[in-house]
Amino acid sequence: MTPAARLSAAIEVLADIAARRRPVADALKDWGLAHRFAGSGDRAAIASLVYDALRRRASAAWIMGDETPRAVLIGSLRLQRGLAGQTIAGLFTGERFAPDPLTEAERTRLDTATLADAPLHVAGDVPEWVLPSLVRILGEDLLPELKALARRAPLDIRANTLKADRARVQAALAHLDPAPTPHAPHGLRVPVPEDGRGPALHVEPEFLEGLFEIQDEGSQLAALLSGAAPGETVIDLCAGGGGKTLALAAMMKNRGRLVATDGDPRRLAPIHERLRRAGAVAEVRTPRGGRAAPDVLADLAGQADLVLVDAPCTGSGTWRRNPDAKWRLRPGSLATRQADQTSVLDRAARLLKPGGRLVYVTCSLLPEENDAAVAGLLARRPGIAVRPLALDPALATVVRRTDHGVQLTPGRTGTDGFYVASMTSASFADR
Known part of the structure; x- marks a missing residue:
């Protein structure tokens, strides 16, 4: 699938989630079963687009002035992936399996809209009703913490000290370039590419042998x-x-x-x-x-x-x-x-x-x-x-x-x- 075709698929999945109010994993699974031609790389890329859009659903809708799945995806490409309007327009061409071209209004929103005047729950991408509770715990750090909560999570593993120490696991997974976690003494953090598609750790020999577990x-x-x-x-x-x-x-x-x-x-x-x-x-x-x-x-x-x-x-x-x-x-x-x-x-x-x-x-x-x-x-x-x-x-x-x-x-x-x-x-x- 082309990058543009993956965007069309992500919009389709987001529409399913919105219409049926169902967990994202279920919607992605059903989409994959209905589109068996899509390879594992395509499915992973589509999932990454969908998750990014959901992370920034409120702020992306604000930026685009619309809450449709298409608008949320477009807004997330700018907010979560940092793509410029011209780059996004190059993916929304309407050709073959690409989404329909950007409208003039969409181009204008991408170029000019900001979150400067957005309410806190929109800028922080959380339901409005939980905001008072989050204010009580996060205080002055509320918005920075909510922005951190809307970013992708790192990929962490724990060396199983019943079988190996962290240094041994780190050496065995050197091809993945893991680094020690900042605080957990047995943890390693595995880099994830910009597209959000992390390595398949569950098929690594060291995982199958029980040398490490995947754990935040x-x-x-x-x-x-x-x-x-x-x-x-x-x-x-x-x-x-x-x-x-x-x-x-x-x-x-x-x-x-x-x-x-x-x-x-x-x-x-x-x-x-x-x-x-x-x-x-x-x-x-x-x-x-x-x-x-x-x-x-x-x-x-x-x-x-x-x-x-x-x-x-x-x-x-x-x-x-x-x-x-x-x-x-x-x-x-x-x-x-x-x-x-x-x-x-x-x-x-x-x-x-x-x-x-x-x-x-x-x-x-x-x-x-x-x-x-x-x-x-x-x-x-x-x-x-x-x-x-x-x-x-x-x-x-x-x-x-x-x-x-x-x-x-x-x-x-x-x-x-x-x-x-x-x-x-x-x-x-x-x-």
Whole structure:
């Protein structure tokens, strides 16, 4: 496919997303199935165009004075990819599979429109209703942080120290030119070309051998801040696909007892193969049946040295990677997640032994899901108290400290927007 034909395809996918309000991955998959002539390179390029357009949906529409998929794509080519109006016009020719030529109005908007007078939620490309929450956490850094949240995310990996150290993985992947991550001691950052098409890391021999995992530096740091140590009894309460479970196993050096579970058994499906590949030792407990089914962790009440709660959340801190999610988020979804967080925190507290640690993590920037969730637990359970996090000096200079934890953000730490708070159980009170 020509570059112009890829633009036409991206417009088609964006129109499908807008019409059916569906996740971008589903729309891209269906487009690929309906256009089997498109090679893997074409599909990757189209996906990159679509994701860039969604990252800048509001500001691109403002620039173009129109919210149509075509207008959003054109605006994103200027804002996200830095293309000049003349260059964009050279792609919109109407020839063969190219999009229709730019109108005079479109050319004028490309040449003259700016974001100087755009409202904050437009300039920052976020839903207007979440802006007050973001102001509370980001303060004067609001617009720079939102702009960072609208850029592409880096491609990070974590050396699996059960099998190899960072230097060995870096040498093995020298052809990809990885560099150490700024803060995570086992992380490497792999350069991604301007077109956004990163290397296929999952087919690298070192990945298949379990020498590294694909994991954002923020997620790596969140696991490290848990302080999991060899010999402890550790429970990963919201393990999902197992990314942090694998990191915990490496921190524990496969010594002690590591238990992984999740409220949604479907999310646990990938964990078994990932544990095998990484050489990680963990006990996976998959819940069965409905709400009346027995608690798979009932026998561990009051026994855990550490419970990691990587809580279900809105995912607002990962909007660089999942830009369509921010436009589908509604206030009702936030309320649902807050209820989930209350439930899982109460469950985690019951699992702690005296002096045990509860580390609460979200990939959210919204205070309602972070400090407010912790404050709620502290109010409900007097036997729980906040425990200061031990931060590396370099990291301590860039994270945002909140009332009860720390907030990582794309602008300050270059990571996804992770929140981490640590608590300890003083006694068996109020179990």
